[in-house]
Amino acid sequence: MAASTECTTVLPGDILTDRVNRSGSKKYKLGPGLTVQSEDVVACKCGVLKSKENSTFWIDNHQKRYIPAKGENVIGIVTLRAGDIFRVDIGSNLPASLSYLSFEGATKRNRPNVQIGDLVYAKLLVANRDMDPELVCIDSSGQSNGLGVLSTEGFMFRCSLHLCRKLLSPECSLLRVLGKKIPLEVTIGMNGRIWLRCRSVSETIGAMNTILAAEYTSDENIPSMVEKIMSAMAGY
């Protein structure tokens, strides 16, 4: 995300029409946290106003609750098997549904092996405020492409949505730096859940603490922060 360097903190009710028009472009897209009320662009969340290419605007904040958005990859917990579909908890207000046919290679005869309590990494196919969210574990060509059931040998923990976005942005060096110290396998869901697998329990705990500590660490301080945690871990 090539966000502009200008950072302005906005509060709910702030009128941002001038700020949006100043960018020059006639057409603009409004992302989460911005609404239009009687021809004015108004902020409806508290956070930092960010923009991309001066035509897309959104508000970045430290929210914990996930609001489903179409096309995002999330980690869900299978809570129920009801006939043709699985009910999956993705942290939103409504549970998502996942058809057993939307796995790679699944047919009516060859059902995927999914148990209650399993973690699935899936893409949101349907997400709007009036309908139940719907998940799939395949892309449009029928390939899994990394989606599917996550191994039970891993460990999942929760974090803020902002941290997930930060880790997934190409500018964030944390996973590259951490990967050189500890070999790890990581899956990040946009719904504030991270699944992690390392060689041992102590490495898993160390990696988790490093990831959680990165939320309020700026990018240039990340290598020293990782170094600090790794040296503290060395005794165990």
Next chain:
Amino acid sequence: MEESQIREISCEQSVLSKPDGSSDFSQGDSSVMVGVYGPADVKQNKEILDRATIEVIFKPKIGLPGVREKAMEKMISNTCQAIILTTMHPRSSITIVVQVVQDAGSLLSCCINAVCLALMDAGISMKCMVAAVSCAISEDGEVILDPTLKVAQVASSVMHFAFESKEKDVILSSTQGMCSPDQYLSCLASCQEASDKIFTFYRTSAERRFSKT
């Protein structure tokens, strides 16, 4: 005569780990803690098809909630109803839990301010912000802003007002005791003026919070 002012305000957000948003707000010696859950799952019988259900749970410092607490809950939930964009999250619930830590006067306005900060922390979509100010009219007709319990006990009337941040319009008005229409209007005007201090506080605390990232 020195003009009365709102007592010292302080706040900490994201104090609790379980709720989606929380705040610990104190105004003088009055202090409340608020947790916000939402947009979350809603019980079938409370579900509203086109907007979110707002539920407020008010917990007194000691004992069980009674009629006074129920009245507070209703006033807080009506205020929230006016500022939250409930149509953004249909068929969900927004639960607000208010725990009184210390009541040293102006409790209602303290609660509303704390709720507003917790809602901002939770990232709930809102039309605007809200700030509440209390005032009292003493025996000799003087307007005292943000009264303490002692002042409120001897006052001839106590009023609470909540204002929205855009036009400073009144969202909530609650009065106890007797006063003349002129006194009411002068109280309203001085509270409206004092609400600026709270809105400035919201802004500075948000700016400080987001300067770290």
